Amino acid sequence: MIELINVSKKYGDIFAVKDISMTIGKAEICVLIGPSGCGKSTTLKMINRMVEPSSGDILIDNESVAELKPELLRRRIGYVIQSIGLFPHMTVGENIAVVPRLLKWEKSRVAARVDELLELVKLDALKYREKYPSELSGGEAQRVGVARALAADPPILLMDEPFGAVDPLNRERLQYEFVKIQKALNKTVVFVTHDIDEAIRIADKIAILKAGELVQYDTPENMLAAPVNKFVHDFVGVDRALKRLSRFKVGELMRPTTSITMVNYSTSLDEMRKKGRFSWVTDVNKRLRGWAELTKISTEKELNEALTELDADLISAHVDTSLKDALSKMLEHGVKTLAVVDDDTLLIGEIRMADIVDFTDEGDSS
Ligand SMILES: Nc1ncnc2c1ncn2[C@@H]1O[C@H](COP(=O)(O)OP(=O)(O)OP(=O)(O)O)[C@@H](O)[C@H]1O
Ligand SMILES: [Mg+2]
Incomplete structure (x- = not known):
């Protein structure tokens, strides 16, 4: 923390920074x-003492x-700078090895x-270890920068x-990969950007600064719903x-749904007709096949005909699709409801456009 x-x-x-107080939780990504x-x-830079505060205090785990020795800070805190900052005369491998070598790790x-x-x-x-920074694309160099910051396995980045x-x-792509890496390694990250989309994509918490003040x-959810x-x-x-x-995610707003199976559908048909005109149709394993207009069905043969x-x-x-992407899909295909499926593409619920619209209204407080 x-x-x-x-x-x-x-x-x-x-004042470059004026009276900022904030707490960044363990394993969180905080975006400035x-x-x-x-x-x-x-x-x-004040967090790793590259710049000393004029007043106030910064605590890491209390x-x-x-009062912490610079060597200790270096071990605890990985740092990726604004302009990549790879050493041009060192290979990729040597660049990544800088801090472990400072810490006198064994060669192997x-x-x-x-x-x-x-x-x-x-x-x-094999391909990249011996290359020099000048032989890398911008994106590759950024990745090497991230790898170098992670080298000594610091809890903070x-x-x-x-x-x-x-x-x-x-x-x-890098942003998504980075979030995945961060979640797997449980790093506490303070991340600077001026790109709001990047912030929304990766942040657990966002800090908006103006003229040195917080x-x-x-x-991100609260900030988008209720800007101060x-x-x-x-x-x-x-x-x-x-x-x-x-x-x-879709999973947070989906409703339970009913479906009929291609075999053994008849038992529940009457029940389902009371609920609506349409139903999802699945195979016996609950894998989605399509949908059917219920009013037209009373026999299995008719189900086959009514099945779209x-x-x-x-x-x-x-289920893990974002509500934004689900809404786009509805608009693209002109449908008001989508079936919700799990990793095995088995039907587990449905998501409705009206619910997404209501949800947007609830969040909009201005
Ligand atoms: N060493 C310094 N000496 C004098 N002023 C400085 C110094 N470093 C930063 N500043 C000033 O402090 C303010 C904040 O600078 P800082 O580098 O933190 O901005 P930033 O938010 O990172 O901006 P950017 O998005 O352009 O990177 C700026 O007005 C800058 O000119
Ligand atoms: Mg800057």
Whole structure:
């Protein structure tokens, strides 16, 4: 856990950071965001003492960083800087090995760690280990930067616009991969960006800064639903309702549903007709086959005729799909309900457009 307590940084008479207090929970990703010059990098650098605060205190697991030895901080805190910062005269492998070597790890252990980390960030160790930074694409270099920060397995990672140099498509992929890696390794991450979409995609908590001051510190869901003032409102964007939907999964809003199976459907038909005109149709294993208009069915033969057999992909959404993507699919295919399926594409519920719309209204408090 990282606590900032009334932290300020002054350069001359000017506050780069002004009286910031916030707590970053263990294994959380906290994203610092705000316009250029608002104090993001300065805040980050005070956590590992690359910059000393003018006043206030920063605690890591209840210990003041001012009292921690720099070697200890270096072991506990991995750091990825704004412009990648790989050493140009060192190979990829040597770059990643910098901190383990400082910590005097045995050679074989360092080599094994380099390969393991390259694999983690999805770079082939054999191919990349001996390359020099100038031989890497921007995105590859960023990954090496992340691998280097992870090298000594620090519980805390500070990342200053680590994906800034990557094109939008690869950037989104890197963000998802990074979240996966972070969840698996349980790192506490402080991540600086000025890209609100990136923040929404990866953050557990977002801190919005303006001119050195903390304006709002909240979950992305709350920030999108209830920006505290016009600055935050404008910063998160006009499409914040849609952005907010990207933070929730279909599984959180789905309803139980009924279905008929291709065999043995007749027992429940009368019951189901009372509920509605349509029903999902599955095979005996609950795998989605399509849907049927119930009023037309009384025999198995008729079921076969009434069945609109459709590619399950078109009429269903995986339970972990975001509400935003589910809504897009409904709009794309002109349907108001999607079947919800699990990993094995078995039917487990349904999601309705009206519920998503209600949910959006509930979250919109302005
Ligand atoms: N060493 C320094 N000496 C004087 N002023 C500084 C110094 N470092 C930063 N500043 C000032 O402090 C303010 C905050 O800088 P900081 O680097 O934290 O901004 P930032 O939010 O990271 O911006 P960006 O998005 O452009 O990276 C800026 O006004 C900057 O000019
Ligand atoms: Mg910066």
